[in-house]
Amino acid sequence: MLDGFPILGPRFADGRPVTNADLDACHGRMGDVRLNGAATRMYRYRFTREFPYTLGCFRGAVDPALLRR
Numbered sequence: 001m002l003d004g005f006p007i008l009g010p011r012f013a014d015g016r017p018v019t020n021a022d023l024d025a026c027h028g029r030m031g032d033v034r035l036n037g038a039a040t041r042m043y044r045y046r047f048t049r050e051f052p053y054t055l056g057c058f059r060g061a062v063d064p065a066l067l068r069r
Contacts, residue, residue: 003060026057
Protein backbone atom coordinates (compact mmCIF):
# COMPACT_ATOMS: atom_id res chain seq x y z
CA MET A 1 0.00 0.00 0.00
CA LEU A 2 0.99 3.62 -0.16
CA ASP A 3 2.25 3.56 3.43
CA GLY A 4 4.68 0.68 2.77
CA PHE A 5 3.07 -2.07 4.85
CA PRO A 6 2.50 -5.42 3.11
CA ILE A 7 -0.91 -6.96 2.45
CA LEU A 8 -1.21 -10.65 3.24
CA GLY A 9 -3.82 -13.19 2.20
CA PRO A 10 -7.08 -14.17 3.87
CA ARG A 11 -5.70 -17.12 5.89
CA PHE A 12 -3.33 -17.44 8.81
CA ALA A 13 -0.31 -19.76 8.50
CA ASP A 14 -2.32 -22.55 10.18
CA GLY A 15 -4.99 -22.31 7.45
CA ARG A 16 -7.61 -20.60 9.61
CA PRO A 17 -9.48 -17.77 7.81
CA VAL A 18 -8.81 -14.20 8.92
CA THR A 19 -11.93 -12.34 10.11
CA ASN A 20 -12.58 -8.70 10.93
CA ALA A 21 -12.55 -9.65 14.63
CA ASP A 22 -8.87 -10.60 14.26
CA LEU A 23 -7.91 -7.15 12.94
CA ASP A 24 -7.81 -3.52 14.01
CA ALA A 25 -9.76 -0.60 12.45
CA CYS A 26 -7.26 -0.32 9.57
CA HIS A 27 -7.73 -4.03 8.81
CA GLY A 28 -4.32 -5.18 9.98
CA ARG A 29 -2.25 -6.29 12.95
CA MET A 30 1.32 -6.83 14.13
CA GLY A 31 2.93 -10.13 13.32
CA ASP A 32 5.80 -11.98 11.69
CA VAL A 33 6.31 -11.45 7.96
CA ARG A 34 8.98 -13.07 5.80
CA LEU A 35 10.64 -10.34 3.72
CA ASN A 36 13.67 -11.07 1.55
CA GLY A 37 14.06 -14.42 3.32
CA ALA A 38 14.14 -12.99 6.84
CA ALA A 39 11.36 -13.14 9.44
CA THR A 40 10.46 -9.61 10.50
CA ARG A 41 7.91 -8.52 13.10
CA MET A 42 5.92 -5.63 11.68
CA TYR A 43 2.45 -4.30 10.99
CA ARG A 44 0.66 -5.80 8.00
CA TYR A 45 -2.76 -5.58 6.41
CA ARG A 46 -4.87 -8.66 5.65
CA PHE A 47 -7.44 -9.52 3.01
CA THR A 48 -10.69 -10.96 4.38
CA ARG A 49 -14.00 -12.15 2.99
CA GLU A 50 -15.75 -9.47 5.07
CA PHE A 51 -16.20 -5.76 4.25
CA PRO A 52 -13.96 -3.73 3.87
CA TYR A 53 -12.04 -6.73 2.43
CA THR A 54 -8.62 -4.98 2.40
CA LEU A 55 -8.03 -1.62 4.12
CA GLY A 56 -10.16 0.43 6.49
CA CYS A 57 -7.56 3.20 6.75
CA PHE A 58 -3.81 3.74 6.47
CA ARG A 59 -1.84 2.74 9.56
CA GLY A 60 1.43 4.41 8.51
CA ALA A 61 2.34 7.68 6.82
CA VAL A 62 1.66 7.83 3.09
CA ASP A 63 4.65 8.88 0.98
CA PRO A 64 3.45 12.09 -0.77
CA ALA A 65 5.69 11.32 -3.76
CA LEU A 66 3.57 8.26 -4.49
CA LEU A 67 0.41 10.36 -4.73
CA ARG A 68 1.84 12.53 -7.54
CA ARG A 69 2.31 9.62 -9.95
